[in-house]
Amino acid sequence: MKTDTIFYTLLQNLPSVFFELLEQPPTLASRYEFSSVEVKELARRIDGVFLPKSDFPGEPIYFVEVQFQTDEDLYWRLITEAAVYLNQYKPNRRCQGVVLWAKRSFDPGIPLVYQPLFDARYIRIIYLDELDEGSGSSIGLGIIKLVVAPEDEAIQQARSLINQVQQADAANRRNLLELVERMLVYKFSSYSRQELEAMFGLSEWKQTRFYQEVREETRQELKEEIKEEIKEETQLDTKLGTIPRLLKLGLSIEQIAEALELDIEVVRQAAKGAKY
Numbered sequence: 694m695k696t697d698t699i700f701y702t703l704l705q706n707l708p709s710v711f712f713e714l715l716e717q718p719p720t721l722a723s724r725y726e727f728s729s730v731e732v733k734e735l736a737r738r739i740d741g742v743f744l745p746k747s748d749f750p751g752e753p754i755y756f757v758e759v760q761f762q763t764d765e766d767l768y769w770r771l772i773t774e775a776a777v778y779l780n781q782y783k784p785n786r787r788c789q790g791v792v793l794w795a796k797r798s799f800d801p802g803i804p805l806v807y808q809p810l811f812d813a814r815y816i817r818i819i820y821l822d823e824l825d826e827g828s829g830s831s832i833g834l835g836i837i838k839l840v841v842a843p844e845d846e847a848i849q850q851a852r853s854l855i856n857q858v859q860q861a862d863a864a865n866r867r868n869l870l871e872l873v874e875r876m877l878v879y880k881f882s883s884y885s886r887q888e889l890e891a892m893f894g895l896s897e898w899k900q901t902r903f904y905q906e907v908r909e910e911t912r913q914e915l916k917e918e919i920k921e922e923i924k925e926e927t928q929l930d931t932k933l934g935t936i937p938r939l940l941k942l943g944l945s946i947e948q949i950a951e952a953l954e955l956d957i958e959v960v961r962q963a964a965k966g967a968k969y
Contacts, residue, residue, distance in 0.1 A: 699879055700759040700793065701740055703836060706872055710833025711743065711757070714819050715791070719831070724749040732777050739774050745786065753787040761795040768792075768804055768816070790816045795841055797823065832857050832869055836876050847880055848892070855893055936963045 704711055708727050709719035724746055729738045741757030756775045760767055771790050779788065790810075794800050797820045803811045810816050822841045824834065835854040842850050851873075858869045877889055884892070932953045939949045946964055950957040 697740070697759040697761060699840070699875055700837075702875060703833070703872060704741060704757065706868060707833045707836075708743070710831065710837065711755070711791075713831060713834055714793070714824075714837075715817065721752070724752050725755075730778060732774055733781060739778060742778075750786070753789050754784060756788065756790045757793065758790070759793045760799060763799045763801060765801050767801075768807060771816075772807060772810070789814070792816065792818050794818065794820050795822060796820060832861070832873075836872060839876055840880060844880070851877060851880070851893055933959075933963050936960060940964060 704727050708722035708725060711727075712719050712721045725743045726746060727741070727743050729740050730742045730744070731738050739756060741759065743755035743757065745752035745754065756771060756778075758767060758771050771792065775788065775790055792800075800818065800820070803816065807816070811818075821837055824838060824841075832854065835850070835857060839847055839850050839854055854873060858866060858873055861869055877893065878886075881889060881892075932955060935953065936949055939952070944952070946957060946960050949955075949964075950960045953960070
């Protein structure tokens with residue numbers, strides 16, 4: 694599960710957290726639609742764009758990049774895509790690029806040619822692992838802090854976050870729980886779903902769409918595994934069936950094992966039961 698995809702899902706479902714990161718009122722999210730936009734000249738889409746609703750002509754466009762590994766081309770790509778978008782759609786608005794790095798060490802630095810854009814605040818950089826306690830205690834920020842936290846700290850953070858979600862109003866609890874689930878599955882990928890349920894007391898998550906999706910994916914994966922096992926067993930049976938004929942042709946056990954790509958001991962055991 695890619696981390697940037699998880700973050701775009703978070704921004705799609707909880708856009709207020711983006712404005713919290715910018716130290717702006719979370720209520721500004723109601724003035725925007727978060728989506729991906731097509732850039733025809735590049736034959737691709739920009740994954741994260743906050744486009745102001747038409748009722749709010751004074752609000753800027755935000756181009757968002759999330760990065761959880763070093764990327765030497767990120768600033769070049771962001772500015773190129775933003776410039777092509779602005780040329781294509783020609784919006785009469787201000788704009789700002791926002792880069793969310795997981796760690797400062799991943800950031801290769803603003804290219805010198807674009808430094809004036811950074812100085813003029815056309816590009817805003819946020820290092821997620823440096824968010825301090827003063828940055829707020831909302832559920833959205835809690836999810837972000839959970840993802841970038843070391844695993845030994847993340848367990849306690851996850852429990853606190855789940856408590857917050859369970860205290861939310863009923864109308865939002867299901868969606869918030871689903872977001873937390875996605876983060877937990879990503880953060881604790883080495884744990885089974887049953888272990889996560891036991892660790893965090895998540896009895897409610899069986900009701901969410903995400904749980905149902907993952908369960909169906911698991912079923913499909915299990916079916917494919919069973920099919921593959923049957924296929925491998927059939928192939929093995931076919932190989933074992935050829936051993937008596939190869940023995941009759943005078944091939945040694947070692948030669949048969951090499952030809953059929955079988956363990957010598959397997960061939961030897963099959964040869965003992967063969968009548969030739």
